[in-house]
Amino acid sequence: MRGYVLRRLVQAVLVLWAAYTLSFLLLSALPGDAVTNRIQDPEAQISPEAGRLMLEFYGLDRPVWEQYLHALWSVLGGDLGFSLSTGKPxxxxxxxxxxxxxxxxxxxxxxxxxxxxxxxxxxxxxxxxxxxxxxxxxxxxxxxxxxxxxxxxxxxxxxxxxxxxxxxxxxxxxxxxxxxxxxxxxxxxxxxxxxxxxxxxxxxxxxxxxxxxxxxxxxxxxxxxxxxxxxxxxxxxxxxxxxxxxxxxxxxxxxxxxxxxxxxxxxxxxxxxxxxxxxxxxxxxxxxxxxxxxxxxxxxxxxxxxxxDGRTRRVTVVRGKKSVVPVPVPVVASRRLPAEVAMP
The missing domain is CATH 1.10.3720.10 (MetI-like)
Known part of the structure; x- marks a missing residue:
C-alpha cells in the first residue's frame, strides 16, 4: 500500500509540473500581453521610460527561460505574481x-x-x-x-x-x-x-x-x-x-x-x-x-x-506442470447468503 501511494504522489507532482510548464510556454508564445498593449496604446500616453519600468517590474524584459525559472520558483513559494491589467495579486x-x-x-x-x-x-x-x-x-x-x-x-x-x-x-x-x-x-x-x-x-x-x-x-x-x-x-x-x-x-x-x-x-x-x-x-x-x-x-x-495490478492469481496444472496464471475475479461481497434469501 505504501508503494502504491508513493507512486501516485510522484505522478501527481509530475503532472502539476508538466501542466504548469506547458501552459507557461503556450502563453508566452502568444503575441502581445496586457502591459505591452497598454504601452503601445496611443490613448494611454505612457512615456518610454514609464513603459520600460513597467516591463521591468513585471519581468517581461527578461528571456523566456529566465521568466519561467523565476515564475516557477515564485509558485513554489506561493506567489502567483500580479495581474498585468489591474496590478492586484x-x-x-x-x-x-x-x-x-x-x-x-x-x-x-x-x-x-x-x-x-x-x-x-x-x-x-x-x-x-x-x-x-x-x-x-x-x-x-x-x-x-x-x-x-x-x-x-x-x-x-x-x-x-x-x-x-x-x-x-x-x-x-x-x-x-x-x-x-x-x-x-x-x-x-x-x-x-x-x-x-x-x-x-x-x-x-x-x-x-x-x-x-x-x-x-x-x-x-x-x-x-x-x-x-x-x-x-x-x-x-x-x-x-x-x-x-x-x-x-x-x-x-x-x-x-x-x-x-x-x-x-x-x-x-x-x-x-x-x-x-x-x-x-x-x-x-x-x-x-x-x-x-x-x-x-x-x-x-x-x-x-x-x-x-488489478489481478488475482490462481494455480493451474498444464500438462503435469504447475503454473501461476493471473486471472480477473469479480468482487463478490458475500459468499454466503443470509437465511432469509438462501434456498432451503
Missing amino acids: VAQMITEALPSTLALTGLALVFGLVFAGVIALAANYAPWAWLRGIFDSAPALFASVPTFVVGVLALQYLSFRWHLIPSVDNGTLLALLAPAATLGLIVAAPLAQVFATSVRTTRQRPFVHVVQARGAGEGYIFRKDVLRNSSLPVLTLLGLAVGELIAGAVVTESVYARQGIGQVTVGAVGTQDLPVVQGVVLLSTVAYVLVNLAVDLAYPFIDPRVLV
Missing part, C-alpha cells in the same frame, strides 16, 4: 472568486451524480422495455446539447417567463440551483452512460446468476455484488469529470452572470492578462490532480486487487 483575485465557483461546481457534482444514478438504474431496472429505452438514450441527448443552450433555455423559461428563479446571482440558494443543474448535466451524461453499461454487464456475469439461482432478489444482488463491481469505471470517470466541471463553469457563470473563476478567466483572456490565465490554469490543474489522486487512493478500498 493573482492569488487574491483567485481567492476572492473561488468560493462562488466552488459552490457552483460542488452542487453541480451532486446534481450530476443524482441524475446519473437515476438514469442508469432506470435504464436497467425499469419495468417496461420502452421506458428503459428512453432512459438508455438520455445520456446521448444530454451530451449533444451545448451547455450555453441549456442555460439560455433555463433562463428564458424559469426566470423570464415563469419567474421561478432570479435572472442574476443574488447570493441565494435559489439562484444557484439552475446554474448547478445546468452544469450537472455535463457530468451526468458520461457518468450515466458508463454506469448503465457497467451495471448491465455486471448483471450478466456468472457469479450474479449463481446468487440469483440461490434465491436472492434484485435489491440484495445490486447492493451486495452489482454496485461494487460497477463502481470502479464510474469512479475513474468521476475523476475526469472534474475537468469538465471547471471548463463548464466558465460558460455557465457567463450565461447566469455569476462572479467566479469563469468571469475572471474571461476577463483575463480578453485583456491578455497572462499571469491571471496561468494562475487559473494552475488552479484547475491542482483541482484535477487532487481529485484524481483521491480516486486512485480510493481504488484499493473498493477493490483490493488494485494493489496487485
Whole structure:
C-alpha cells in the first residue's frame, strides 16, 4: 500500500509540473500581453521610460527561460505574481472568486451524480422495455446539447417567463440551483452512460446468476455484488469529470452572470492578462490532480486487487506442470447468503 501511494504522489507532482510548464510556454508564445498593449496604446500616453519600468517590474524584459525559472520558483513559494491589467495579486483575485465557483461546481457534482444514478438504474431496472429505452438514450441527448443552450433555455423559461428563479446571482440558494443543474448535466451524461453499461454487464456475469439461482432478489444482488463491481469505471470517470466541471463553469457563470473563476478567466483572456490565465490554469490543474489522486487512493478500498495490478492469481496444472496464471475475479461481497434469501 505504501508503494502504491508513493507512486501516485510522484505522478501527481509530475503532472502539476508538466501542466504548469506547458501552459507557461503556450502563453508566452502568444503575441502581445496586457502591459505591452497598454504601452503601445496611443490613448494611454505612457512615456518610454514609464513603459520600460513597467516591463521591468513585471519581468517581461527578461528571456523566456529566465521568466519561467523565476515564475516557477515564485509558485513554489506561493506567489502567483500580479495581474498585468489591474496590478492586484493573482492569488487574491483567485481567492476572492473561488468560493462562488466552488459552490457552483460542488452542487453541480451532486446534481450530476443524482441524475446519473437515476438514469442508469432506470435504464436497467425499469419495468417496461420502452421506458428503459428512453432512459438508455438520455445520456446521448444530454451530451449533444451545448451547455450555453441549456442555460439560455433555463433562463428564458424559469426566470423570464415563469419567474421561478432570479435572472442574476443574488447570493441565494435559489439562484444557484439552475446554474448547478445546468452544469450537472455535463457530468451526468458520461457518468450515466458508463454506469448503465457497467451495471448491465455486471448483471450478466456468472457469479450474479449463481446468487440469483440461490434465491436472492434484485435489491440484495445490486447492493451486495452489482454496485461494487460497477463502481470502479464510474469512479475513474468521476475523476475526469472534474475537468469538465471547471471548463463548464466558465460558460455557465457567463450565461447566469455569476462572479467566479469563469468571469475572471474571461476577463483575463480578453485583456491578455497572462499571469491571471496561468494562475487559473494552475488552479484547475491542482483541482484535477487532487481529485484524481483521491480516486486512485480510493481504488484499493473498493477493490483490493488494485494493489496487485488489478489481478488475482490462481494455480493451474498444464500438462503435469504447475503454473501461476493471473486471472480477473469479480468482487463478490458475500459468499454466503443470509437465511432469509438462501434456498432451503
